[in-house]
Amino acid sequence: MQNTDVTIVGGGSAGLTLALLLARQQLRVVLVEKGPAPSLTDAAPDYQRVSALNMASRSLFQQLGIWPQLLAGAAAYTDMQVWEADSFAKIGFTAAEQQLEALGYICDNEHIRQLLFSQLQQCSNVQCYFDVAISQLKQGERDVMLQLDNSELILSQLLVGADGVNSFVRQQMQLPLTHWDYQHTAIVAKIRCAEPHQLTARQVFLPSGPLALLPLPDSNLCSIVWSAETNEAERLMALDDTAFVQALCAATQAVLGPVELCSQRQAFGLTMRYASRWQRGRVVLVADAAHSIHPLAGQGMNLGLMDVAALAQLIGAQQAAGEDIGANPMLRRYERWRKAEAQSMIVAMEAFKRGFTAKPPLAKLLRGLGLVATDRLPWLKQQLMAHALGLKGDLPELVKN
Numbered sequence: 001m002q003n004t005d006v007t008i009v010g011g012g013s014a015g016l017t018l019a020l021l022l023a024r025q026q027l028r029v030v031l032v033e034k035g036p037a038p039s040l041t042d043a044a045p046d047y048q049r050v051s052a053l054n055m056a057s058r059s060l061f062q063q064l065g066i067w068p069q070l071l072a073g074a075a076a077y078t079d080m081q082v083w084e085a086d087s088f089a090k091i092g093f094t095a096a097e098q099q100l101e102a103l104g105y106i107c108d109n110e111h112i113r114q115l116l117f118s119q120l121q122q123c124s125n126v127q128c129y130f131d132v133a134i135s136q137l138k139q140g141e142r143d144v145m146l147q148l149d150n151s152e153l154i155l156s157q158l159l160v161g162a163d164g165v166n167s168f169v170r171q172q173m174q175l176p177l178t179h180w181d182y183q184h185t186a187i188v189a190k191i192r193c194a195e196p197h198q199l200t201a202r203q204v205f206l207p208s209g210p211l212a213l214l215p216l217p218d219s220n221l222c223s224i225v226w227s228a229e230t231n232e233a234e235r236l237m238a239l240d241d242t243a244f245v246q247a248l249c250a251a252t253q254a255v256l257g258p259v260e261l262c263s264q265r266q267a268f269g270l271t272m273r274y275a276s277r278w279q280r281g282r283v284v285l286v287a288d289a290a291h292s293i294h295p296l297a298g299q300g301m302n303l304g305l306m307d308v309a310a311l312a313q314l315i316g317a318q319q320a321a322g323e324d325i326g327a328n329p330m331l332r333r334y335e336r337w338r339k340a341e342a343q344s345m346i347v348a349m350e351a352f353k354r355g356f357t358a359k360p361p362l363a364k365l366l367r368g369l370g371l372v373a374t375d376r377l378p379w380l381k382q383q384l385m386a387h388a389l390g391l392k393g394d395l396p397e398l399v400k401n
Ligand SMILES: Cc1cc2nc3c(=O)[nH]c(=O)nc-3n(C[C@H](O)[C@H](O)[C@H](O)COP(=O)(O)OP(=O)(O)OC[C@H]3O[C@@H](n4cnc5c(N)ncnc54)[C@H](O)[C@@H]3O)c2cc1C
Pocket: 009, 010, 011, 012, 013, 014, 015, 032, 033, 034, 035, 050, 051, 052, 053, 132, 133, 134, 162, 163, 164, 165, 166, 167, 168, 169, 186, 188, 225, 268, 286, 287, 288, 289, 295, 297, 298, 299, 300, 301, 302, 303, 304
């Protein structure tokens, strides 16, 4: 049997980041992941799955000491162009108008995990179990017991569910979930474009959903996230590569010239999930285990990283006061704090999605006028962007500049 302070279930970006934050607070941490360990070789990122990180996430990774290496494999984009197909609606943002060096950073998801894991290797107070399944999870008044299928038994004061959208921890704790199907599927792939992307993130709103072209470090490579109504996405997935590329060029008005596909296409069904309760006793949820949103504004991972920074901050305050680090009032405080942020993001994503998919001509006209007007109002643009960049809102201390 192993006694520890905190057990984290799930070794995605959120779970690994939390493990590192708590290790720095001198807590004993056990991390349990059902999949394999991130590789520690120096192989270059392959950008199969990427995320746009905002300034708040950058600050967090700076604090954790992985930023220089992450940045070396990331594309710092300085411009963003958003437009609607078949209309005059468009808006543009630049880093210069925000007085910033970049609007965000396109990073490889697995590279993030690798760098976090490599830092964790230096921490003698963290033990990681990979390729294991959980056979039992039970909580008592003073601790939580986790049994692994390798018969390891772990007792901790606090257990954190960082185990993603289908969270086992959430289900075991019977934490109720609200969900609705966005009726969208996202197709993700890597493409090579004839024209350089010039570090510009592009997003076109098509009648069936948004299509993003995210710049990668190679000046002619982009990652696409093409969200479309599910039957349309199925049609696109069924096309052969040549027909898919033709559809892609037509959808983007060949904004970057002819393109070729350089990876398999992957499809992800999109569902909004929101746990109406994030804690029970000494167990708490973070990141996608607590909420998942439409990827159209690239905010899911950023939101989850702020959850773990907030939780680590509150745990640190308990420690400093000599209090129980699994105390439920503290977990409720975390829940209230982060639920408020998650709710505003869910509402904003829904408004965006509905706003951009409304088809009546009047809605289209108003949308076009609204975007063009906003484009001419620097103050409004700055406010909109400040939220997306993670520079506004109730931020954890660690990421405040
Ligand atoms: C198409 C798409 C594009 C996106 N683009 C962006 C973007 O540009 N910017 C952004 O901020 N976000 C983006 N997101 C969202 C982002 O990918 C997620 O929010 C983020 O990866 C969630 O991290 P996580 O650690 O909570 O969950 P995950 O990455 O899902 O990690 C959960 C981990 O838990 C493990 N696990 C699950 N069950 C168990 C179990 N029973 N026992 C042990 N381990 C378990 C899993 O194996 C996994 O490793 C996008 C999402 C999609 C679908």
